[in-house]
Amino acid sequence: MLLAELEVWHSRPxxxxxxxxxxxxxxxxxxxxxxxGLLLGAVVAAHAPDIDDELAPDVHRLLAEVERGDRxxxxxxxxxxxxxxxxxARSVHSLISDGDQLSFEFRGQxxxxxxxxxxxxxxxxxxxxxxxxxxxxxxxxxxxxxxLGEAFISSFLGGASGSFTAVTNPTAWxxxxxxxxxxxxxxxxxxxxxxFRLRVRDAHPDAGGDSTVxxxxxxxxxxxxxxxxx
Numbered sequence: 721m722l723l724a725e726l727e728v729w730h731s732r733p734x735x736x737x738x739x740x741x742x743x744x745x746x747x748x749x750x751x752x753x754x755x756x757g758l759l760l761g762a763v764v765a766a767h768a769p770d771i772d773d774e775l776a777p778d779v780h781r782l783l784a785e786v787e788r789g790d791r792x793x794x795x796x797x798x799x800x801x802x803x804x805x806x807x808x809a810r811s812v813h814s815l816i817s818d819g820d821q822l823s824f825e826f827r828g829q830x831x832x833x834x835x836x837x838x839x840x841x842x843x844x845x846x847x848x849x850x851x852x853x854x855x856x857x858x859x860x861x862x863x864x865x866x867x868l869g870e871a872f873i874s875s876f877l878g879g880a881s882g883s884f885t886a887v888t889n890p891t892a893w894x895x896x897x898x899x900x901x902x903x904x905x906x907x908x909x910x911x912x913x914x915x916f917r918l919r920v921r922d923a924h925p926d927a928g929g930d931s932t933v934x935x936x937x938x939x940x941x942x943x944x945x946x947x948x949x950x
Contacts, residue, residue, distance in 0.1 A: 723822075724748060724759040724815040728838030729808040730830035738799040740837045741808060749846050752853035753876070755887055756846070759815040760854060761861035761876045762824045763839040767832035768862045779836065780859065786844045787855035797833060801841055811835060822887065824868055894944035909949050916945040
């Protein structure tokens with residue numbers, strides 16, 4: 721199932737000018753960062769390693785301007801951002817779910833910088849609240865070096881599980897992980913702490929927990945407590 725999609729239009733390698741535009745966007749970001757923010761982060765993480773290091777400061781300056789909602793002077797990073805897509809080539813990036821598993825599909829023919837610029841300018845389309853959450857995650861994604869699997873998704877989400885439920889409904893994920901019954905909406909903080917401690921104890925290898933998954937489970941339990949105890 722398609723969860724999020726980013727369409728970036730960009731100049732071709734042989735074109736005399738360098739341009740970037742946006743096309744079709746499916747970027748749900750409620751609650752932030754949502755699946756839309758996650759896709760933007762993955763696009764940045766996938767392409768940033770191939771961008772010249774000397775351009776990194778300007779990439780981060782542009783990201784800060786978009787995060788604040790400032791007017792962005794053009795051109796930036798050797799490219800002009802525009803609405804017109806005439807004569808441009810097309811790249812499409814998607815976030816897909818298969819059950820509770822998430823995966824990314826990158827279908828691009830432009831340069832890595834063009835894809836990252838597309839993701840940053842797409843951030844501008846989110847509301848101010850979502851931008852303030854997603855922008856710092858994009859900065860972390862720019863520094864990411866490694867595969868874009870569950871470890872990346874968990875890092876992008878601040879430590880939560882990389883599952884479909886954790887991304888789309890973190891509260892429901894946290895309630896389920898801590899063992900609250902269906903229909904629970906806002907449990908008391910005392911009960912959250914009590915269930916957290918009980919689950920951590922049971923997950924520990926000294927208490928019979930599976931040593932191969934204990935560290936990840938305990939980390940997820942900590943994130944679940946954080947979500948339910950703001």
